[in-house]
Amino acid sequence: MSKAAVYKGNKTIEVVEKENQPLKAEEVRLDVAYCGICGTDRHAYHGVMDGRIGTEAVIGHEMSGVITECGTAVTDYKVGDVVVVRPLDWCGECPTCKRGFTHICENLNFIGLDSEGAFQSSWNVHQRILHRVPEGVSLKDAALVEPLAVACHDVRRSGAASGDFALIIGGGPIGILIAQVLKSKGVDFVLSEVNETRLSIAESMGIKTLNPLKDDIPASLKEMNNGSLADVVFEVSASQPGALSMSAFARPRGKIVLVGIFGSNPEVCLKDFFWKELELLGARVYAGEDFDEALQILNSDDFPAETVISKVYPLEEMEKAFRDLDEDLSVMKILVQCGDLK
Amino acid sequence: MSKAAVYKGNKTIEVVEKENQPLKAEEVRLDVAYCGICGTDRHAYHGVMDGRIGTEAVIGHEMSGVITECGTAVTDYKVGDVVVVRPLDWCGECPTCKRGFTHICENLNFIGLDSEGAFQSSWNVHQRILHRVPEGVSLKDAALVEPLAVACHDVRRSGAASGDFALIIGGGPIGILIAQVLKSKGVDFVLSEVNETRLSIAESMGIKTLNPLKDDIPASLKEMNNGSLADVVFEVSASQPGALSMSAFARPRGKIVLVGIFGSNPEVCLKDFFWKELELLGARVYAGEDFDEALQILNSDDFPAETVISKVYPLEEMEKAFRDLDEDLSVMKILVQCGDLK
Numbered sequence: 001m002s003k004a005a006v007y008k009g010n011k012t013i014e015v016v017e018k019e020n021q022p023l024k025a026e027e028v029r030l031d032v033a034y035c036g037i038c039g040t041d042r043h044a045y046h047g048v049m050d051g052r053i054g055t056e057a058v059i060g061h062e063m064s065g066v067i068t069e070c071g072t073a074v075t076d077y078k079v080g081d082v083v084v085v086r087p088l089d090w091c092g093e094c095p096t097c098k099r100g101f102t103h104i105c106e107n108l109n110f111i112g113l114d115s116e117g118a119f120q121s122s123w124n125v126h127q128r129i130l131h132r133v134p135e136g137v138s139l140k141d142a143a144l145v146e147p148l149a150v151a152c153h154d155v156r157r158s159g160a161a162s163g164d165f166a167l168i169i170g171g172g173p174i175g176i177l178i179a180q181v182l183k184s185k186g187v188d189f190v191l192s193e194v195n196e197t198r199l200s201i202a203e204s205m206g207i208k209t210l211n212p213l214k215d216d217i218p219a220s221l222k223e224m225n226n227g228s229l230a231d232v233v234f235e236v237s238a239s240q241p242g243a244l245s246m247s248a249f250a251r252p253r254g255k256i257v258l259v260g261i262f263g264s265n266p267e268v269c270l271k272d273f274f275w276k277e278l279e280l281l282g283a284r285v286y287a288g289e290d291f292d293e294a295l296q297i298l299n300s301d302d303f304p305a306e307t308v309i310s311k312v313y314p315l316e317e318m319e320k321a322f323r324d325l326d327e328d329l330s331v332m333k334i335l336v337q338c339g340d341l342k
Numbered sequence: 343m344s345k346a347a348v349y350k351g352n353k354t355i356e357v358v359e360k361e362n363q364p365l366k367a368e369e370v371r372l373d374v375a376y377c378g379i380c381g382t383d384r385h386a387y388h389g390v391m392d393g394r395i396g397t398e399a400v401i402g403h404e405m406s407g408v409i410t411e412c413g414t415a416v417t418d419y420k421v422g423d424v425v426v427v428r429p430l431d432w433c434g435e436c437p438t439c440k441r442g443f444t445h446i447c448e449n450l451n452f453i454g455l456d457s458e459g460a461f462q463s464s465w466n467v468h469q470r471i472l473h474r475v476p477e478g479v480s481l482k483d484a485a486l487v488e489p490l491a492v493a494c495h496d497v498r499r500s501g502a503a504s505g506d507f508a509l510i511i512g513g514g515p516i517g518i519l520i521a522q523v524l525k526s527k528g529v530d531f532v533l534s535e536v537n538e539t540r541l542s543i544a545e546s547m548g549i550k551t552l553n554p555l556k557d558d559i560p561a562s563l564k565e566m567n568n569g570s571l572a573d574v575v576f577e578v579s580a581s582q583p584g585a586l587s588m589s590a591f592a593r594p595r596g597k598i599v600l601v602g603i604f605g606s607n608p609e610v611c612l613k614d615f616f617w618k619e620l621e622l623l624g625a626r627v628y629a630g631e632d633f634d635e636a637l638q639i640l641n642s643d644d645f646p647a648e649t650v651i652s653k654v655y656p657l658e659e660m661e662k663a664f665r666d667l668d669e670d671l672s673v674m675k676i677l678v679q680c681g682d683l684k
Binding site: 095096099101104106157226227228243244251252253258259260261262263265266267268269270271272273274275276277278279280281282283284 | 437438441443446448499568569570585586593594595600601602603604605607608609610611612613614615616617618619620621622623624625626
């Protein structure tokens with residue numbers, strides 16, 4: 001028997017006892033230690049994804065855990081291994097998989113939304129999506145691997161390297177994590193955000209910031225980047241001002257990585273794209289190498305996990321965690337402790 | 343003395359006698375043979391560019407001609423050479439020039455708009471922007487080099503190669519020329535257009551077409567491209583439906599080249615860019631190599647210059663040429679004969 005947090009629709013989560021599932025040959029059974037709450041989980045909690053996930057859903061995909069049992073065909077892992085799960089299940093058969101882009105498979109099952117996720121004490125997953133956690137990374141910090149892998153993917157997609165100057169539009173959790181990845185690569189950058197609380201948090205982490213409501217962004221960028229606007233822009237705000245700013249603040253031939261998920265179609269200044277020959281690159285989830293890079297970054301001394309993880313709640317208080325995130329913009333990342341592991 | 347067509351504002355063009363300009367050391371004097379009317383020239387004629395060009399402007403930038411005099415520092419050209427002009431004057435000093443992108447110089451002078459153009463019988467231009475016309479290309483066909491170089495630049499920016507399947511949105515002159523460049527590279531493609539006259543012209547040139555008002559574009563693309571949407575999309579329509587279609591009709595990880603010049607900010611489905619990890623590439627004017635490639639294509643037997651060039655008018659009838667273009671969508675490209683050369 002294990003326990004699971006079940007989304008029942010309309011901002012309601014019930015923690016229930018449940019039977020463990022039978023283990024398939026290529027699966028491992030995990031004791032889930034921690035699982036972070038993602039922006040997408042918040043959309044689910046608010047009911048806007050009921051059509052996709054239903055109202056009997058165990059969600060959660062930013063987890064860490066320990067293997068407690070191995071299926072008969074599991075070869076590279078053993079009981080006791082500390083792992084994280086890359087929550088993607090691809091078909092391998094569609095044209096996109098065949099082109100090598102399995103992470104955006106045309107029939108992708110995003111585990112924790114399209115199938116059962118990690119907000120439960122015991123969880124079965126396929127061995128092909130496991131990543132071993134290095135000894136120097138705690139179970140708590142390891143729960144940050146998934147969002148950090150998103151940031152690694154975003155930065156990799158941009159091709160940003162030392163010598164480039166980047167602008168991050170949006171100072172929420174993913175914006176902050178992109179900042180950490182840029183730091184790890186020696187890329188100079190500034191973060192633009194309108195909320196004072198989020199600006200303070202970023203500044204407490206030593207991040208240079210700009211507030212578009214107060215600062216002259218083009219002038220500031222040119223001062224910081226030898227007379228040019230940003231070489232690389234990360235649009236993480238998913239806002240109409242962000243959609244217009246991304247092209248306005250990029251230098252000619254600059255690159256813009258689209259990270260934010262826009263619920264409706266914003267106005268975009270396509271003339272900027274023409275005039276400056278800009279490049280816009282969509283970035284979604286991650287590949288295996290992004291998980292590997294994220295684990296390396298977490299294993300370094302510099303990563304400010306204590307600042308990123310605002311609070312930890314037990315599984316039983318998940319509803320409260322979601323309310324906290326709704327009410328308090330100073331909350332960056334909340335982890336849920338799903339079982340007894342610490 | 344020579345003659346020039348002067349734009350006087352509000353759809354008015356006067357042909358006047360004028361003195362030849364003194365020749366600078368690095369300039370050549372040209373007898374202009376033909377000069378095509380571009381979409382931008384039409385904007386100028388309609389008065390929407392008065393702020394940029396004034397109302398005493400000699401415009402025109404799609405020309406062919408013959409050298410009649412060389413400045414004292416001209417080294418690689420001689421009197422009698424048949425040439426075309428790449429109408430760009432860059433500063434060489436701005437960050438964008440220093441990065442090697444002189445064609446989108448931050449202080450670019452687009453010759454024929456920002457300075458005097460080719461709708462005149464005699465014209466002085468700097469030697470660094472001349473391209474020699476091969477013997478097999480007539481003066482008339484050579485006037486197509488500039489728009490064809492735009493199409494070469496668009497296709498080069500896309501990286502499209504044999505094996506790719508492309509969608510061209512918009513069947514005006516540039517869309518038709520992109521089709522010719524794709525043909526020359528062995529790239530399979532289809533052209534999407536709503537206007538029946540333009541569809542007929544494209545079909546008369548052996549181009550496969552789709553009409554989004556009648557055809558199921560995604561289903562057609564998948565049938566033509568082994569189950570995938572377009573590998574490469576060229577947005578040439580500068581229309582709101584085009585701005586939404588460009589992402590809808592591209593396959594995951596597909597590329598979209600933005601060719602159309604949008605006067606206002608359209609709605610764009612940024613979620614498509616995120617979900618399919620699409621890439622949008624702005625493309626503006628051309629580099630020297632695009633002119634060279636365009637001259638090669640014109641020099642091949644396949645190029646349907648007779649279909650692209652709808653009419654030829656003498657300089658004295660330029661106003662009529664502009665009116666024709668406004669009134670008749672079956673008119674693709676009109677050339678103006680600027681002097682006595684044929």
